[in-house]
Amino acid sequence: MKNEQPNLSMIQEISSDQDFQKSILQTIRKEFLEEVKLFEDNFTSQQYENAAIHVHKIKHKVALLGLKQGEQLTDEFEKQLKKGKTQLHKQFLEVLQKIHVYLYH
Amino acid sequence: MNAIIVDDDATARLIIKELCLNSNKINVLEEFSSAIDAIKFLNNNEVEVVFLDIHMPSFSGFDFIETLSNPPKIILTTSDKKLALKAFEYKSVVDYLTKPVTKERFDKSLEKLDVFLNDDQNIGADQTKSEFLYVNVDRRLVKVHIPSIYLIEAKGDYINIKTEEKNYLVHSTLKKVEDKLPSEIFIKVHRSYIINISQIVDIEDNTVLINKDVIPVSRTNKSDLMKKLNLL
Numbered sequence: 164m165k166n167e168q169p170n171l172s173m174i175q176e177i178s179s180d181q182d183f184q185k186s187i188l189q190t191i192r193k194e195f196l197e198e199v200k201l202f203e204d205n206f207t208s209q210q211y212e213n214a215a216i217h218v219h220k221i222k223h224k225v226a227l228l229g230l231k232q233g234e235q236l237t238d239e240f241e242k243q244l245k246k247g248k249t250q251l252h253k254q255f256l257e258v259l260q261k262i263h264v265y266l267y268h
Numbered sequence: 269m270n271a272i273i274v275d276d277d278a279t280a281r282l283i284i285k286e287l288c289l290n291s292n293k294i295n296v297l298e299e300f301s302s303a304i305d306a307i308k309f310l311n312n313n314e315v316e317v318v319f320l321d322i323h324m325p326s327f328s329g330f331d332f333i334e335t336l337s338n339p340p341k342i343i344l345t346t347s348d349k350k351l352a353l354k355a356f357e358y359k360s361v362v363d364y365l366t367k368p369v370t371k372e373r374f375d376k377s378l379e380k381l382d383v384f385l386n387d388d389q390n391i392g393a394d395q396t397k398s399e400f401l402y403v404n405v406d407r408r409l410v411k412v413h414i415p416s417i418y419l420i421e422a423k424g425d426y427i428n429i430k431t432e433e434k435n436y437l438v439h440s441t442l443k444k445v446e447d448k449l450p451s452e453i454f455i456k457v458h459r460s461y462i463i464n465i466s467q468i469v470d471i472e473d474n475t476v477l478i479n480k481d482v483i484p485v486s487r488t489n490k491s492d493l494m495k496k497l498n499l500l
Contacts, residue, residue, distance in 0.1 A: 177370070178287075180290075183286050187279065
């Protein structure tokens with residue numbers, strides 16, 4: 164998973180239209196920040212079931228940015244959070260960090 | 269074909285909208301982040317198909333379908349493959365798409381939609397009949413509710429039709445009963461077994477747990493089963 168980097172392959176497969184690709188990235192940039200904040204707020208206050216709902220939302224974006232292993236990890240983290248388990252939290256944050264760098268730098 | 273998109277995720281709505289635009293078959297009238305707003309729209313507008321997210325806050329996609337008295341065709345979208353099995357319980361559901369939706373999978377979904385819309389005129393009269401199966405048991409004609417059947421097992425010259433309430437041993441063949449069952453819900457997984465895929469509890473290697481029965485899946489039928497479940 165360390166070698167996996169966000170990319171546009173999935174988005175390009177959906178449509179080759181440049182305007183669409185710009186538009187979807189803009190939407191992802193906006194939604195990603197909101198969803199990560201909601202996740203962090205819920206996780207910090209140990210509301211793990213609510214946090215899992217936001218992980219579920221983030222998962223779609225992880226997949227859209229071509230991170231297959233990241234998506235699997237996110238899926239597993241979502242399932243574990245629903246059971247109150249948090250062991251994958253650190254790895255999940257690494258995935259979020261990769262996406263953050265890709266989208267905003 | 270007129271459509272609406274219902275999903276609280278703006279990214280997901282944008283993708284479906286783009287795929288619809290590129291298909292040249294679907295005209296998106298509106299998009300909604302709220303299922304309730306979508307229902308209000310449907311009450312006043314003609315729509316042939318709804319692209320509907322299952323996971324929405326307060327009001328799920330399934331709540332949406334159950335609220336509508338005469339729903340248009342539904343294509344469900346979900347990131348949760350397990351929920352997709354529940355989709356088969358609803359007659360108005362044509363297909364489900366696992367997120368992120370790919371162009372290839374979306375195009376296949378439109379092909380299924382075409383078939384459903386063309387069949388509508390022919391199956392109207394059959395819809396009531398297809399809910400029930402009439403079987404001859406001990407010289408009595410017994411009415412069996414098809415969705416309650418979870419398994420049909422071949423036993424020599426007989427078939428054993430299993431429902432949650434009781435079993436029916438009928439002098440017949442699997443082939444004859446298979447022809448009377450809705451193919452989107454029932455599938456032959458082995459020369460001796462037909463299962464109701466909406467009742468699958470678990471799948472492991474070459475067996476499927478259906479209700480409390482462990483049923484073998486033959487190699488030749490496994491790929492059909494997986495296609496039907498639309499597993500990645």
